[in-house]
Amino acid sequence: MANLPWLDEVLRCLAKHHLPVTYIQRFTEELSDHLEDFQEDLMDAKSDVVSRLGNPATVAQAAAVSYRQRSFLGRHPTALLLVFGVLPIVWMMILGLLSCFLVMMAMAGTDDFLQQLVLRDKTSPPGTFTLTAIRWSLSVFSVMIPAALVSMVHCRLAERLVLGRKWMAVCCFVLAILAVLPYWCVLVKTGPQGDYSLLVGVGVSIPGLFSGWHFSFSVLQVVQLLVPLAVGGWFWWRTRAASNHAVVAAR
């Protein structure tokens, strides 16, 4: 094979752009053919590989730019901000509100579910475990699952279109900020009626500010924050692993 050091350098640079393995293989095969032709047909004795074929980093950059331009988002960088900075917020809010509504409907529709579940009898206070279970259910279905889904879809999109890991990071950070905000409280009045109400809040809650409010800030909100970041971290690691695999496979 012709001029391995130059080709190896191109391969390394291509891997940094996180291009798909199949594309890297194809590109390097063609460059290898080209180098063989070039070496067989040295018309200009002074020509060297870099001056004729280009700097490896420039060639890899051209390949990455050209590959990105295949998609609409790659051709319109300003749309990226909309898709990865704004759209996740919209998806998350729609999915979150819908899920929250469905969970509440499910609770309300099961023959006074809360009444039976929370207050085992109308005069005793609710069990802490039950309250925690309700808050976690709401958090999981209304925040964690939507955040995970939206971040996965957008990270996958960024991965497929070779848009770079920075857009994965943008999307996951935006979702993390959005996910940390909602908190869940069950306000219980242990009066003769034994009634209760569910409070859904947005913002940073301060535990113990109001007596009788059961906050879950310390655990739930932190977990909500971590879900999209974990998804982003997994995709980050995945693209890095894929790049390493691409170098090995193309060799």
Add this chain to the structure above:
Amino acid sequence: MRPNRTNPDFLNGVPELLILSLLTRRPMYGYELVQAIRRSTQGTLEFGEGCVYPVLHRLEAEELLTSKRETIGGRSRVIYRVTSKGSKYFSGTDAAWRRIVGAVELVLQGGEHGQPAMAR
């Protein structure tokens, strides 16, 4: 000092036009195409030869070209051909390019005001 091999920014889209133009005449593989560009332009337009392949791949993704690995002269090579969509696209781009070149040429030759005046 080494000569500057970078072509001006306004040549964006020119490699695509040249590639389509040459491939409409006959199918070629990458190295052959690069040599054809070099010969046709008498070395005026120089691209890093490695940068031609990304352009070819993009044109193929846009279905303006097709590629197929074939054996030519005992060597396996990827041959590029223009599709019917590519031919139509090239006709349109070629006409637009000639109009633009004509218009720019008019301006550079002095346009409606004759020779460019010197500022006093």
